Amino acid sequence: MKKSDISNISNAESVERAEESVRSSVQPSGKFGGKADRLFGADPVGLDESARGIVVLVIVGVAVGLLSGMFGIGGGTVIVPALVWLGLTQRNAAATSMLAIVPTSISGVISYATCGNVDWLAALLLFCGMFVGGQIGSWLLSRLPELVLRWIFVVFLVFVVVNQISFVPSRDQHIAMSALTGVCLVLLGVVIGILAGLLGIGGGALAVPALSMLFGASDLIARGTSLLAMFPNSITTSVANLKRRLVHVKAALIIGLVAAVTAPFGTWIAGAVSPRVGSILFACYLCVLLIRSLFVAVKATRSARASS
Numbered sequence: 016m017k018k019s020d021i022s023n024i025s026n027a028e029s030v031e032r033a034e035e036s037v038r039s040s041v042q043p044s045g046k047f048g049g050k051a052d053r054l055f056g057a058d059p060v061g062l063d064e065s066a067r068g069i070v071v072l073v074i075v076g077v078a079v080g081l082l083s084g085m086f087g088i089g090g091g092t093v094i095v096p097a098l099v100w101l102g103l104t105q106r107n108a109a110a111t112s113m114l115a116i117v118p119t120s121i122s123g124v125i126s127y128a129t130c131g132n133v134d135w136l137a138a139l140l141l142f143c144g145m146f147v148g149g150q151i152g153s154w155l156l157s158r159l160p161e162l163v164l165r166w167i168f169v170v171f172l173v174f175v176v177v178n179q180i181s182f183v184p185s186r187d188q189h190i191a192m193s194a195l196t197g198v199c200l201v202l203l204g205v206v207i208g209i210l211a212g213l214l215g216i217g218g219g220a221l222a223v224p225a226l227s228m229l230f231g232a233s234d235l236i237a238r239g240t241s242l243l244a245m246f247p248n249s250i251t252t253s254v255a256n257l258k259r260r261l262v263h264v265k266a267a268l269i270i271g272l273v274a275a276v277t278a279p280f281g282t283w284i285a286g287a288v289s290p291r292v293g294s295i296l297f298a299c300y301l302c303v304l305l306i307r308s309l310f311v312a313v314k315a316t317r318s319a320r321a322s323s
Contacts, residue, residue, distance in 0.1 A: 076273025084281020087238025088219030127239025144204020
């Protein structure tokens with residue numbers, strides 16, 4: 016073989032190696048993108064990480080922080096649709112949302128706790144029940160038809176909205192703890208966990224009205240206790256999701272940290288308005304979810320009838 020041929024082959028191999036190096040630096044490796052040596056592995060691909068996408072994440076964080084502080088919810092009903100709209104899959108969006116809820120709930124709990132509006136024992140009992148109920152809900156989730164689940168969620172939201180409009184919690188009441196109350200709180204946690212696992216929603220929309228209507232908690236104590244009960248579950252779930260590399264860590268940190276900053280302001284709004292106004296605002300938020308869920312359920316029902 017001539018020296019010129021050997022030289023041409025060597026040059027071609029060098030060019031090919033250089034091109035492969037460039038491709039590996041700009042394209043995701045396998046299923047996940049980002050740097051392979053990052054602490055939690057590479058982020059899932061698909062998310063719009065342009066300046067526009069970052070702005071959307073910040074706006075979502077502001078909204079989630081306000082809602083979390085005002086209503087004692089995690090904010091997943093806002094985070095997940097936003098992340099799906101930005102390009103993540105439903106699975107990755109849900110996993111990312113759980114991690115974003117961690118700093119959000121910490122900030123909200125601190126804000127409510129500094130004002131004495133957290134019942135620590137009630138939150139612990141609720142969490143114990145929610146942990147068990149979540150496993151049952153996940154088991155049922157794999158066995159009930161999706162269409163049935165959607166309509167159960169719609170009916171549930173109608174029930175909660177009606178109760179929020181008709182029931183006005185007192186701002187001065189506390190949970191009167193007894194053995195029977197403790198057992199009932201655990202049972203409530205089981206029910207909340209089942210519905211949360213079955214319907215794919217956070218526990219705040221269930222826990223807050225239940226703590227006020229069934230156990231006599233003030234609106235502020237119900238919200239602070241709800242946030243504290245959700246906190247351990249969001250951590251354990253996030254650890255499992257991180258191990259499976261389902262979480263877009265960058266998006267979760269942006270949303271979570273921004274929400275942690277704005278959550279105290281939402282807590283201040285909750286304390287500044289009257290319990291009646293707070294109930295109406297919460298009912299309005301649930302109505303938005305109801306309209307969206309009803310639209311999805313009707314659309315799914317039409318698709319099922321058309322396919323049959």
